[in-house]
Amino acid sequence: MVAASTLKTFSVTLRVWRQAGPAAAGGFVDYPAKDISPDMSFLEMLDVVNDELTAKGIEPIAFAHDCREGICGTCSCTINGKPHGPGKGVATCQTYMRSFSDGDTIVVEPFRARAFPVVKDLVTDRAAFDKIQQSGGFITARAGSAPDANALPIPKGDADLAMDAAQCIGCGACVAACKNASAMLFVSAKVGHLGLLPQGQAERDRRVLAMVNTMDTLGFGSCTNQYECSAACPKLISHDFIARMNRDYLTASLRSAFKPAPANTGGGAA
């Protein structure tokens, strides 16, 4: 099985960020990538280059990837200055070499943000996103305690809008694209998804307050409404969710300011 012989291969130069570890200084190094088929994915091109480096006794370029179909959110390269590269609405792994031309120099860096320290080369630590989720990104529903799924009809429009937000893959491109390294799009997607559903109402105030406060303490910047985030987002999550979250946050802050805190919240786990 070989590539269709009608396709012409080409060559590019990769200018890649190499950094040995979190504390090491990093810098760009150039590598040639030859005989590239336009049908190759960007990550397959990196695989080929890495095998060549290994053969030469050079340590291969570390890069994050897993599903290679745009759903797990692991891949995270900034390509020619753009998180996830030139394509609209795709992740790094869904970027194909047909987007580039013979002789190009392609600059590849990790997602840059204060809250995402570099682990090695193109790999960053995005554990901050998990911490935000742990602070409130859920609806409490113990297994075994749920009512019948059709007991609560949900208007199709609400369910569809919730799904639009729920598609977020947690990649962090929104943070990398933002000059303030704000995580507003990511957080607003989760707050929007759960807050749009009737099941999510009981914890709605608590959720938005906790998630936004955690985001602030983890070193993400604030939003100045430039919307670079949604432009870079592989799932094209709309920045309307940010406005929605701002309203939610305000209401929740007001309500919690006027509501006396219950003296005893009981023995529940969370």
Added chain:
Amino acid sequence: MATLDSKIPSGPLADKWRKHKTEIKLVNPANKRKYEVIVVGAGLAGSSAASSLADLGYKVKCFVFHDSPRRAHSIAAQGGINAAKNYQNDGDSVHRLFYDTLKGGDYRAREANVHRLAEVSVNIIDQCVAQGVPFAREYGGLLANRSFGGAQVSRTFYARGQTGQQLLLGAYSALSRMVGAGAVDLHTNSEMLDLVVVGGQAKGVIIRNLVTGEISRHSADAVILATGGYGNVFNLSTYARGSNTTAIWRAYKRGACMANPCYTQIHPTCIPVSGDYQSKLTLMSESLRNDGRIWAPKKAGDTRAPAAIPESERDYYLERLYPSFGNLAPRDIASRAAKRICDEGRGVGSTGLGVYLDFADAINRLGEPAVRERYGNLFDIYHEITAESAYKAPMRIYPAVHYTMGGLWVDYNLMSNIPGLFVLGEANFSDHGANRLGASALMQGLADGYFVIPYTIGDYLAGQKPGSRPAADAPEFRQAEADVRGQTTRFLATKGKQPVSHFHKKLGKIMWDRCGMARTKAGLEAALQEIPALREEFNASVNVPGSADTLNQSLEKAGRVADFLDLGELMCRDALTREESCGGHFREEHQYPDGECKRDDEKFGHVAAWEYQGEGKTPVRNTEPLNYEFTKMSLRNYK
């Protein structure tokens, strides 16, 4: 010889689970926090198990090799999840889902397990909706359903083409809640490299931190493996690149039996291979077969563009061969049919390894906007990868490795033959027999994690004295750690000529050619020569650059490919011994004149559970008879 007691409860099929739940031992609530449970893996099965057990009060440690539990490959499941809700009033029932799943598995699964799966399927949907999973809905606000291969009712719940993602994010949110509450101790970037068995019971694991290289020992009262399937033994598959067999393989080497390893699912609708650099095959959801029609030219070697081939010269072969199921024939049957077409020289595309999946009729009937609404995201994926529009020309598809029905042997409680070792989800062998029906992997992962293990683990733990787990510096732990370190050092010291990928590709090719969609005695015997030779070459000449004390992706891959080499050999051995055809296991010697699977219930109506005997020794094949008390093993017919 291992003893394989399936522990299937007595009594009528529909009462077994209910009865079992009331009869198994319970752990008293005050004692639960004295037990520590290790969960390895955080996909649907692992996350749902870890969060549910923590909710019950157990102390849970969860290890996942990904940088976040939300990355696990359950996330990539597209089509849906089955449940016997009968919301469509189209005649569905628990019994019908049970029967379809058992038949779909070509009568090679346990009746009692499959029935339980069908029973709890309804609870899963309730649970997921309560968590906020945004399933598709009708205009009236009720849940929508679609139909899927191998079924004649609409029982599949879905969230656009991203059902696995939404279910996983639901389970991840439950897990996150318990991590935030301090009830689950979560370790990301942590790969399990060995199982520790003390006094014949599973009592811990050895973990390598993939970022720092640190190797650590962890003891517990019980260990749960929920580490997914091993389809990457074929190198090219629809799995994520990181999916691997290491956790279950190392448990096998510590004595857990590996059941039916040769049962592999080859999914009929994937995007064909385009070149030898290929790293990944992308699935096009089975749901496309609801509206797409599969065809190939009638003439061999017909290179005309699809639009230039008149209706009369097209062969809609699934509709022709299986009139009652048509394009919705089960996966194994649809895949083999595509292979036969291509073997006859009627394949399409530049490689000749493809058939058409055509939406022209659906677009005529429903209009393009309706087709876009149903399948738009899948058409987009197809366009990204091939630069072709499926609105204008038919998709080209070809079968690809997608799921493994085999896995570690477990009893009805999901416990392996090593007491204290539980195995959930795709990592076990229990529910899908020789072929899995669409939309039932998600169902099984969540059934095991939310609704089975929370009950059955108590039965084991109640027999363990609280506080009796061994310390993590017991000699067995030290030995296992030394073994892991030894392997790491060996890989780095080999300094050979070939990257790990070289061996993975070669192994993949052997497996696909010899142990793929069609298998023969001669081919399998050849593979049993080729794989050990490849392993020797790997040991002598693999090149793993870098060091052990940082992120080293070559080192990670070396360990996984070493295990795939061993597993691949066992799969071929299993396929060679199983002298029949059933589900995804097709032996060319055993077929009916029309090319359908010829089972041999007399000789092979059993589970084969392989038991490790040591390096270089032939493993022992144990069997567990499949006693069908309520169903007749009959000829599977979709015509």
